[in-house]
Each structure stands twice: as C-alpha cells, then as structure tokens.
Amino acid sequence: MRVLTIFGTRPEAIKMSVLCRKLNEDKYFDHKICTTGQHSEMVNSILSLFNIKPHYELNVMSSTLNVLCSNIFKEINKVYAEFNPDIVLVHGDTSSAAMSAIAAFHRGIKIGHVEAGLRTNNIYRPFPEEFNRTTIDKISDYCFAPTVKNSESLLLEKVDAKKIIITGNTGIDALLEVDDNKFASDEIREIYNGEKIVLVTGHRRENFGKGILDICNTIKKIANSYRVVYPVHLNPNIKDVVYRELSGLENVTLTPPLDYASFVYAMKRSYIILSDSGGIQEEAPCFGIPVLVMRSETERQEAVDCGVVELVGTNPDYIMERLEKVKRKNPTNLYGDGTSSQKIINFLKQNAA
Numbered sequence: 001m002r003v004l005t006i007f008g009t010r011p012e013a014i015k016m017s018v019l020c021r022k023l024n025e026d027k028y029f030d031h032k033i034c035t036t037g038q039h040s041e042m043v044n045s046i047l048s049l050f051n052i053k054p055h056y057e058l059n060v061m062s063s064t065l066n067v068l069c070s071n072i073f074k075e076i077n078k079v080y081a082e083f084n085p086d087i088v089l090v091h092g093d094t095s096s097a098a099m100s101a102i103a104a105f106h107r108g109i110k111i112g113h114v115e116a117g118l119r120t121n122n123i124y125r126p127f128p129e130e131f132n133r134t135t136i137d138k139i140s141d142y143c144f145a146p147t148v149k150n151s152e153s154l155l156l157e158k159v160d161a162k163k164i165i166i167t168g169n170t171g172i173d174a175l176l177e178v179d180d181n182k183f184a185s186d187e188i189r190e191i192y193n194g195e196k197i198v199l200v201t202g203h204r205r206e207n208f209g210k211g212i213l214d215i216c217n218t219i220k221k222i223a224n225s226y227r228v229v230y231p232v233h234l235n236p237n238i239k240d241v242v243y244r245e246l247s248g249l250e251n252v253t254l255t256p257p258l259d260y261a262s263f264v265y266a267m268k269r270s271y272i273i274l275s276d277s278g279g280i281q282e283e284a285p286c287f288g289i290p291v292l293v294m295r296s297e298t299e300r301q302e303a304v305d306c307g308v309v310e311l312v313g314t315n316p317d318y319i320m321e322r323l324e325k326v327k328r329k330n331p332t333n334l335y336g337d338g339t340s341s342q343k344i345i346n347f348l349k350q351n352a353a
Contacts, residue, residue: 169282
C-alpha cells in the first residue's frame with residue numbers, strides 16, 4: 001500500500017513522528033513523507049530527534065494565508081502525480097493538512113485524518129483551524145478520533161460511523177517515547193534549577209494584536225511573584241511584540257523555540273503552564289501539570305472536565321486571580337497510552353487496502 005504522510009508545522013511533526021517511523025519499518029507499506037515547509041525551521045529538529053527524513057520538501061512558507069494555501073495546493077499536486085499514493089495521511093487542523101486533503105479529494109485519493117473530530121463549534125476560534133479540521137473531516141475516508149468525545153462530534157455532523165476509529169492521540173506516543181533527561185539542552189537544565197517556574201507559550205492567530213499585548217501584560221504581573229520562562233514563537237506578529245514588551249524584565253526569561261526534548265523537560269518541571277496551545281492541553285495531564293488556557297474556547301474539553309485545564313482568556317487580572325488558586329493534579333492518560341500510531345497502522349492493514 002502506497003501511503004503519503006504530509007505535515008508542515010512543528011506540532012504536526014511531533015504528533016506524526018512515531019506513526020511515520022512505524023510506517024517506515026512495516027514492509028506492508030510503501031511509505032513516503034512530505035513536509036510542506038509551513039514551519040520548516042521548527043520542523044527540522046523534530047525530524048532529527050525521531051530520525052525521520054522526508055522524501056519531498058515543498059518550501060511553501062508565506063506570511064499570508066491565501067498565498068500559503070495556494071502554494072501548498074499547487075505543489076502538493078505535483079507530489080501526488082509523481083507518487084500516486086493509495087492514501088494520504090494528514091494531521092489536525094493546519095493549512096498544510098487542509099490544502100493537502102482537498103487536493104487529494106480532487107484527485108480521488110483516499111484521505112486519513114489523524115486527530116479528527118476536535119471542535120470548538122466557533123468557526124473563527126481558533127482561526128483558521130476550526131474551518132480546516134471540519135473541512136478535512138467532511139472529505140476524509142477515515143477519521144482517526146483521539147477520544148470518544150471527538151467521535152461524538154463527528155457523529156453529530158453525520159459522519160458515517162464506519163469511518164470513525166477511536167485511537168487516542170498520536171502526540172502522546174511521542175511524548176512517552178522522548179527521553180527528555182537524555183536529550184534536553186544544557187541551557188534549559190540551567191534555567192530549571194529548582195525555582196517555582198511558570199512556563200508560557202503563546203502563538204495563536206486569534207491572539208495577534210491585543211491578545212498578545214494582554215499576554216505580555218499578564219507576564220509582567222506574574223513576574224512580580226514567579227519566575228517566567230517563555231519560549232517565543234518565530235512568527236513576527238508574536239516575536240516582535242514579546243521582545244519589545246518583555247526584554248530585560250526581571251524574572252522573565254525569553255528563549256527561542258525549544259527543541260522538543262527540552263520543552264518536555266521544561267513542561268514536566270513547571271509549576272504551572274500558561275498557554276494558548278492545543279497540544280499542551282493534551283500533554284500536561286500526563287504529568288499532572290495544571291494549564292491555564294488563554295483562549296475563550298477549547299477543542300479539548302476532556303481536559304477541562306477533569307480539572308487539569310482551565311479557560312481563562314487573556315485578561316491579566318483574571319489570569320492572576322486564577323493563577324493563585326490552581327493546584328497540581330494527579331497524572332492522567334486522558335488522550336492515550338502510547339499505542340495510537342499502532343492502532344492506526346493496524347486499521348490501515350485490515351481496512352484500507
């Protein structure tokens with residue numbers, strides 16, 4: 001079976017890494033990997049960590065969504081023509097995933113959507129991710145849903161139950177496999193020296209402008225009581241504002257994006273995480289680390305229901321109020337036990353020939 005796995009961003013690379021390696025190792029599959037270049041600089045370190053080499057590299061990055069999407073749409077079509085895959089595997093809700101899925105749909109190629117069924121039910125939050133993932137699910141032949149709640153969302157949208165496979169989240173496969181003690185950088189080890197640290201990440205498009213300014217103002221308040229570590233996303237809409245507002249501030253350490261092993265090392269040892277990320281909401285429960293999510297909606301309601309994650313928006317005063325009240329939780333495997341990739345492979349062997 002010819003399988004083409006496509007991804008373009010760091011979160012996709014993390015969550016598809018174990019699956020890619022297992023597909024490479026299984027002689028049943030003629031497997032090739034295509035990276036779109038949406039976040040090429042941040043993807044390469046993930047590929048190196050998991051010893052994965054792409055067969056196709058598209059280099060489509062653009063500062064505007066429409067140009068990015070048109071570039072992906074044009075270039076991925078050439079890959080399809082050359083490799084002629086039986087099935088394309090895409091992940092989540094990125095522009096790389098959505099455009100690749102639509103292009104496959106146009107060519108009559110089967111589509112498997114890894115991390116299907118996540119919903120906020122607000123088409124603009126997150127933007128454009130909610131649109132992307134709902135579109136992919138509508139045209140996918142197989143929807144690999146991480147949780148029962150995700151499968152229920154798909155059923156409510158009239159997705160055929162035969163197309164839905166509950167697998168857990170492949171990101172947990174990577175999380176449980178990476179040896180952060182072995183591969184974490186010396187720099188991050190020096191930062192995490194026993195202090196009570198608040199780890200911050202912020203990069204969502206809906207937080208561009210006022211949202212990221214609010215986040216910076218929140219960090220200024222937090223820094224009066226806690227050490228703050230903020231690995232800053234490379235997008236200029238984030239990076240320029242953060243460094244302008246927070247550079248040189250006492251108790252705040254700004255770093256470039258951390259390699260994955262170093263980030264896992266930091267996450268495990270943080271007092272609390274303040275983030276607008278989706279993946280962190282899945283990862284932190286494994287370690288019992290509470291997460292305050294700087295958004296008004298989440299597609300990971302399971303983590304909210306179990307008390308590990310709390311939605312707090314971006315109002316600095318409210319975030320400070322909640323920060324003082326959260327407590328460490330018991331670790332829980334809400335999103336998988338490390339076998340999600342193998343479940344997908346087993347299904348493909350039995351059903352997708």
